Amino acid sequence: MLSAREVAELTGWPLRTVRYRAQTGRIPAVSILNNRNRSEYAFPLATQSNEIQLKYYEQHGLTLSAPEKTALQKVKPSPVQRPLDSYTDADREKIGFWQDVVDQWMLYRSQTGKPLSELDHKFVQHMRVENPGMELSVPTLYRKKKALDQGDLDSVIDRRGKARKGKTDMPEYIKKTFLHYYLVDGGEGHAYSIAKCMEYTEKWAEKNAVNALPLPSYSSFYRIAMDVPEAVRILMREGERAYYNKASVYTRRDYESIASNDWWVGDTYTCDTLTLGPNGKPHRPYLTAWVDVRSGIFVGWYISFGGNSSQNSIYALRRGCLAYGMPNHNAYVDNGREYLTFDFGGRGHRAKKVLANGEAPFEPKTILDYMGVEMKNAIVQNSRAKLVERSFRNVKEHIMRLFPTYTGGSPEEKPEALKKALQRGDIPTDEEFIQKVDLLISGYLNYEPYYGSVPADKGKRRIDVYNEHLEHVRHVEEDVLNLMMLRTSKPKKVDREGVYLNIRGKKVWYNCPELHSLWQEKKVYLRYDPDDLSSVRVYREDGSFIMTAPRCELEAKYGATQEEIARQQQLKNKYKRVVQELAATLLPDAPPEEAAALVARMAEENLAGPTTPRKPKTVELARWDEEPMAMAVGDIDIFRMNKNSDGGYDDDEFDY
Structure with a gap:
């Protein structure tokens, strides 16, 4: 921006002429406030003539590039030689x-x-x-x-007129200002329209570049917007998530190099149908499933009706392990809380290095750790990487549509027959739904043709693809698998009542004489089977096993009978006897000397024993130093003293 005085020096005009021409609009200028808070004109250098611009650059010793100098001198450039x-x-x-x-x-x-x-x-x-x-x-x-x-x-080839086809005389800074509103200011979800970006550009030019007005037509700005590369447009206007899903480089997965059971992927699908619950009301089922990545078959699944939870994933995984063996290497899941729990797969990206109280978080051995399986998590909000969602689409299209209460995946897909089915009560019960879905997944979906990413396997049945590429099976006995899949509680201190599990808001207590006597006031954690709460396995904080503790029987209701109270007292006595037996193991077989006799003997031995003679370095003789009583001065008038006293005293009370 040039001042009025600089323009006067460059043009040779009087300063008054420069200001007058700026005021009348004959030369482009912008009104600003100077450091004395007074209004004055500033002149954009880019709006001046080529001669003035060259003169300014020469006076200030600024070096121009060859294209810039050529443009200002209006010299015809050399022809461009293109291959x-x-x-x-x-x-x-x-x-x-x-x-x-x-x-x-x-x-x-x-x-x-x-x-x-x-x-x-x-x-x-x-x-x-x-x-x-x-x-x-x-x-x-x-x-x-x-x-x-x-x-x-x-x-x-005579490109006269064609070289400028679709181009305008729009200044470059106007184009970039428009692209700023179109890509940056209107980016990440704002997405201003082309017309709005033109409006904002025009308002900006009214203050900063008057000489660029009027702006070209809408078609000129439309061409500028359309010339923006698609990847740039998506990233700047729609954000990183849209760019990743629509325009980023796609990494092709190599399915040929993996074998069956190498990778299992899990997720939960809200079924697009309604079933009849025990309370007589329709509700939606949830299908939690694990799919083998190589073949695409469902290896394990579980249907629930109370929402999604980590326990449903464990049930489905347990069924898959019993039917097809455990996964050989990896379990691929999303970032839901049903997987990122401390006892199933670990916290993943939700893990905290230090808690609010400064302590390290509790990180026990997880279920997947016991199974020797590593959990892999999908990138957050990356839905295209989840193979199981494509399998769920097959469940929707090939199974859910078979039920009269099919709801569709959206309001647009909702069939008209649904309302009639609900009115006539043609609703499958939970048991009927589970039985039919189990049959169709195991005997129908798993036998459908394979249309995955391996061309050599296309057209084969999925179950055949699984069997052909099954190289290694990790078989596990049911009782061992049950131990692997026990849930884990947070560390708890054992108190006089034992230790408890919080099951749906209710405390379930566990205790036994050994736990009561040996581990009271110490921290432990429990591993348990949610389907069998009759006992729990107790572990130290370092993960070593201690014992199996049964459910505590020390509980009596108000108004209990004498027999029930007596039985409770017998249990308490049993706990006491164990404590007494433990104490006995800590004591010697023969009782030692009593403490009182031991102390008296120590005193006698001390008095009878030799002592070191006293040898002080100095001896000081203490003297009695008493100060005599001070004597009264003058005669004492006893009668006057009595007279001045409060009421005086009876003379008979004094012995003169």
Whole structure:
């Protein structure tokens, strides 16, 4: 921005003339406030003439690039030489045509005895006869030959007017200002329309670039917006998530290198149908499933009706392990809380290094750790990487549509027959739904043709693909698998009542004489089976097993009978006897000397024993030093003292 005085020096005009022309709008200017809070004009350098701009740069010693200097000096730039393969087929055909014409012309001019001008004229007439409708002249021949000699192929194909097709005289800073509103200010979900971005650009130009007004038409800005590369447009206007899902580089998974049971992927699907619950009301089932990545078959699944939970995933995984063996290497899941729990797969990205109280978080051995399986989590909000969702789409299309209470996946898909089915009560019960889905998944979906990413397996049945590529099976006994899949509680301190589990808001207590006597006031954690709460396995905080504790029987209701109270007292006595027996193991077989006799004997031995004689370095003789009583001065008038006292005293009470 130039001041009025700088413009006056560059143009040679008087300062008053510069201000007047700015006020009347004859030269572009912007009104600003100076450091004294007064209004004055500022002049954009870019709006000045080329001569003024060059003079300004020379005065300030600024170096311009060659293209900038060429543009300001209005010197015609050298022709741009582009490689032949950068042109279209039609353009290359036209270039070859003119090359042949020029070659024929040069050969025709090689005749002797005739003037070249006459030969040129006759050659043009000859070419017009052979090519009816062809517009050719001698100047055109010279122009084409010069362009071919210089390598200016754009001029050969005559791009006059085409080079600027779709372009305007819009200044570059106006274009970039428009793109700022279109990509940056309107990015990440704002997405201003092209018309709005034009409006904002115009408002900006009214204050900062008056000479650029009026702006070009809507079509010019539309072309600018459409020229933005698609990947740039999606990233800037729609955000990173949309870019990742729509435009980012796609990593192709290599399914041929993995075997069956190498990878299992799990997720939960809210079924698109309604079933009849025990309370007589319709509700939606939930299908939690594990799918083998290599073949796409369902290896384990579990249907629930109370929402999604980590226990449903464990039930489905347990069924899959019993039917097909445990996964060999990895379990691929999303970032839901049903998987990122401390006792199933670990906290994953939700893990905290330090708790609010400064302590390290409790990280026991997880169920997947016991199974020797590593949990892999999908990138957050990356739905396209989850193979199981495509399998759930097959469940929806091939199974859910078979039920009369099919609801569809959206309000648009909701069938008209659903309302009639509900009115006539044609609703499958929970048991009927489970039985039918179990049959159709195991005997129908798993036997459908494979249409995965391995071309060699396409058309085969999925179960056959699984069996063909099954290289290793990790078989596990049911009782061992049950131990692996026990749930884990948080560390708890054993108190006088034992230790408890919090099951749906209710405390379930566990205790036994050994736990009561040996581990009271110490921290332990429990592993348990939610389907069998009759006992729990007790572990130290370091993960070592201690004991199995049964459910506590020390509980009596108000109004209990004498027999029940007596039985409770017997249990308490049993706990006491164990404590007494434990104490007995800590004591010697023969009782030692009593403490009182031991202390008395120690005193007698001390008195009878030798002592070190006293040898003080100095001895000080203490003296009695008493100060005599001070004597009263003058005679004492006893009668006067009695008279002045409160009421005086009876003389008989004094012995003079």
